[in-house]
Amino acid sequence: MDGATLQREDTVAPRRVPRPRDVLELLKPVTWFPPMWAFMCGVVSSGVPLSERWGFLIAGMMLAGPLVCGNSQAINDWFDRHVDAINEPQRPIPSGRIPGRWGLGIALAGTLLSLVVATLINPWVLAATVLGLFLAWIYSAPPIRAKANGWWGPGVCAAAYEGLTWFTGAAVMVGGLPDTRILGVLALYAAGAHGIMVLNDFKAVDGDRVSGVRSLPVLLGERRAALVACWTMAIPQLVVAGLLASWGAVFPAALVALSVAIQFLLMQRLLGNPAKEAPRYNATGTTLYVLGMLVAAIGLRGLAS
Numbered sequence: 001m002d003g004a005t006l007q008r009e010d011t012v013a014p015r016r017v018p019r020p021r022d023v024l025e026l027l028k029p030v031t032w033f034p035p036m037w038a039f040m041c042g043v044v045s046s047g048v049p050l051s052e053r054w055g056f057l058i059a060g061m062m063l064a065g066p067l068v069c070g071n072s073q074a075i076n077d078w079f080d081r082h083v084d085a086i087n088e089p090q091r092p093i094p095s096g097r098i099p100g101r102w103g104l105g106i107a108l109a110g111t112l113l114s115l116v117v118a119t120l121i122n123p124w125v126l127a128a129t130v131l132g133l134f135l136a137w138i139y140s141a142p143p144i145r146a147k148a149n150g151w152w153g154p155g156v157c158a159a160a161y162e163g164l165t166w167f168t169g170a171a172v173m174v175g176g177l178p179d180t181r182i183l184g185v186l187a188l189y190a191a192g193a194h195g196i197m198v199l200n201d202f203k204a205v206d207g208d209r210v211s212g213v214r215s216l217p218v219l220l221g222e223r224r225a226a227l228v229a230c231w232t233m234a235i236p237q238l239v240v241a242g243l244l245a246s247w248g249a250v251f252p253a254a255l256v257a258l259s260v261a262i263q264f265l266l267m268q269r270l271l272g273n274p275a276k277e278a279p280r281y282n283a284t285g286t287t288l289y290v291l292g293m294l295v296a297a298i299g300l301r302g303l304a305s
Helices: 003-012 020-027 029-046 054-079 081-087 102-121 123-140 152-174 180-211 216-220 222-246 250-272 274-304
Strands: none
Touching: 020 054, 020 102, 029 054, 029 152, 029 180, 029 274, 054 081, 054 102, 054 123, 054 152, 102 123, 123 152, 152 180, 180 216, 180 222, 180 274, 216 222, 222 250, 222 274, 250 274
16 A cells, blocks of 8 residues: 555544554644753753753753643644644644544643643742643633734743743753843843744735734734844844843853844845745744854853852
């Protein structure tokens, strides 16, 4: 039996029990990298030697990536299953490869497992996990469904993917509440990540407009939305550079400022044709943004030592 026949059977005939590979596809491993990167920034910024807390480090990485982030993907696909049945019928739920209410069951099981793991780490990690899971549910689930709002949706994603995971990484390592300087920097990078999430909306402008999703490119138009995204990303990074310099981490501050300067140059091309250039900017300017996160984390680590 060839691959095309198997694909047709997967699409047409719903299964009773999903296969592991279909569950993994539902959890979208490719999306785990951003929160795991932010988690590692939190680990680095804590200043605690890795050798002292290896077990907690591994548990925290699992929590940030496969558990909380993977679970958020399952939640999103379950509540988007009717839209996906029209736009992307090959996905695990609309294709029947994740049959019946298995999608919801996986989301609920992932939520419970995430809470159990967070409880075993420490109370601050549990608090961050509870908030992250809450954001994951309100992002996709009615009646709130924050993803339908161009202002709130990107903010919810940014807080969960960048801010809370950075906090979790630092809290895992210090065994409690991180230093206020760490909290300030992670909050700024989480605020800036709102702009990154807005750029992700450019790939679905036509579909969002038809389906009633009020993304910023739909609400403001593409150029104005791109301007908002650019300033939202740039300003927090400049504040981070200023704070690092004021704390004595001059070299990391200079590197962050240089990164922003290069991003400004790349933004000029983005603003010329936001819909076309957004993917290119995500591969260049956004990469500089997340590298700046690591530089800032290294600067914070130096202050802690």
